[in-house]
Amino acid sequence: MTGVIHKVVRNRLDSQEKMARILLADDDIELSDMLIDYLDKEGFEVDVAHDGNAALEKALANQYDLLILDVMMPNRNGFDVLRELRTQSSLPVLMLTARGDDVDSVVGLELGADDYLAKPSNPRVMVARIRAILRRAETQGELHGVNEPPDRIAQHDLVMHIGSRTVLCAGKPIPMTSTEFSLLEVLLREAGHIVSKAKLSEQALGRKLSRYDRSLDMHVSNLRKKLGPLPNGQERIKTVRGVGYIYSLP
Missing domain, CATH: 1.10.10.10 (Winged helix-like DNA-binding domain superfamily/Winged helix DNA-binding domain)
Structure with missing residues (x-):
């Protein structure tokens, strides 16, 4: 019986996660393909943009639950995308920064990123960060009684x-x-x-x-x-x- 309950709960969680739409903005096509495949297996729907202009346009024109935003991109870098995005949207943003570059992470947070992750990063760590951000952004919660x-x-x-x-x-x-x-x-x-x-x-x-x-x-x-x-x-x-x-x- 316990196994059945766990399966039901797992299926419910999987169903909720599949509703989460993510925009991945990174000009590294090989890395993007790898992340899309991994995130898809984790139950997320992923769209992609390979330059800053496309990332900003998609982020503002579509209903996403989270933006994964690389700092270094052609046409418009991640900082410029985030700066413009924050004038019009509170879409949660996970910033991807160069490993060991504290300046990038600080600037990203100052501009309104919800969190940051150094590249290259473990995909499992990225998924954990994504889920944490999505939980924080959740606007409706279940009732928990008198407490x-x-x-x-x-x-x-x-x-x-x-x-x-x-x-x-x-x-x-x-x-x-x-x-x-x-x-x-x-x-x-x-x-x-x-x-x-x-x-x-x-x-x-x-x-x-x-x-x-x-x-x-x-x-x-x-x-x-x-x-x-x-x-x-x-x-x-x-x-x-x-x-x-x-x-x-x-």
């Missing part, structure tokens, strides 16, 4: 609506990536308490914190820029050196 978290979180001048995944600050809508939204949600639910980087990474990014990963720092920096200080001028999100972050209370 279900509240749909609305309010602190000071900030209001977060979980169901619609929208954020208002001083009554003004604040555009956010799925990663920024998830990170802010964790901080708001723990407002007034220090949240460790390890906990933030697991709950907001969906993975364990690695030693040299700067993703959290960059996402927090982006949140600070978008939200600004509290009405009284106090820093909204404080860094607790060597530990983590805290969303400030008066």
Whole structure:
């Protein structure tokens, strides 16, 4: 009986994953073909673009669930694509950067990428990152009974609506990536308490914190820029050196 249940659950998950449409933007045709084959076997529907102009055009014209975006592409590089995309869309983006090039990863996150992955990367790691991003971007969740978290979180001048995944600050809508939204949600639910980087990474990014990963720092920096200080001028999100972050209370 247990085996049947597991099979039903697996089939349900496979069905959900097949609904996920991914745009892969990379000028390396051989690598793209390999990734398309792998992602297809993992249950994703994959479209491809081999230059920046085509990537941006497809990303804006079609309904994708995620964009895998390489930095180095002809006609328009990945940074330019992401910069333009973010003026019109909050489509989740997984940036592919050169291995060991921290500058590329930092710039990508500053421009609004949800996460980054160094090339060449293990396809299994890529799939794990994709699924984590898709979970963060999910706009509808299952009910969990009386212990279900509240749909609305309010602190000071900030209001977060979980169901619609929208954020208002001083009554003004604040555009956010799925990663920024998830990170802010964790901080708001723990407002007034220090949240460790390890906990933030697991709950907001969906993975364990690695030693040299700067993703959290960059996402927090982006949140600070978008939200600004509290009405009284106090820093909204404080860094607790060597530990983590805290969303400030008066």
